[in-house]
Amino acid sequence: MPHRTTIWTHRVRFLEEWALPHWATFTIWNAGRQGRRLYRSLTAGSRCKVVAFCDVDENKIKKGFYCYEDSQERPKPRVPVLHFRAAQPPxxxxVKLDLTGGAFEDNLRSLHLQEGRDFLHFS
Structure with a gap:
């Protein structure tokens, strides 16, 4: 059975080869562990396309940014963290579905976006 990190790596590569080339920029929806892990897993070229993280967690939004401390770049990349309503698609x-009692799904639906064009699920 493939190891979890192998599956993750293949999923990131698939995202980078098939979806991200069609977007000049994008926002990662989740400034938590999974969103930050995705950001760190991207190639430098794909990381440059990330214009923001978005979230509903006031503490993450109040901090204002995510700093990629392990980056070799100087200055270290600092990516804004916005409320999801202030963020721009795609x-x-x-965010895993069915974990928030429908709150996440309601938030996503409220934006009237089209899956595949305006957003992709990566969880």
Whole structure:
């Protein structure tokens, strides 16, 4: 059985080869563990396309940015963290479905976006 990190790596590569080339920029929906992990897993070229993270967690939004501390770049990349309503599509969504009692799904639906064009699920 493939190891979880192998599956993750293949999923990231698939995202980079098939979806991200069609987007000049994108937002990662989830400034938590999964969203940050995706950001760190992207190639430098794909990371440059990330214009923001978005979330509903006031603490993450209040901090204002995510700093990629392990980056070799100087200065270290700092990516804004916005409330989801202030963020611009397209989104790569790193939120597991059915974990928020429908709150996430309601938030996503409220934006009237089209899956495949305006967002992709990556969880």
């Amino acid at each position: 989104f790569v969504i790193c």
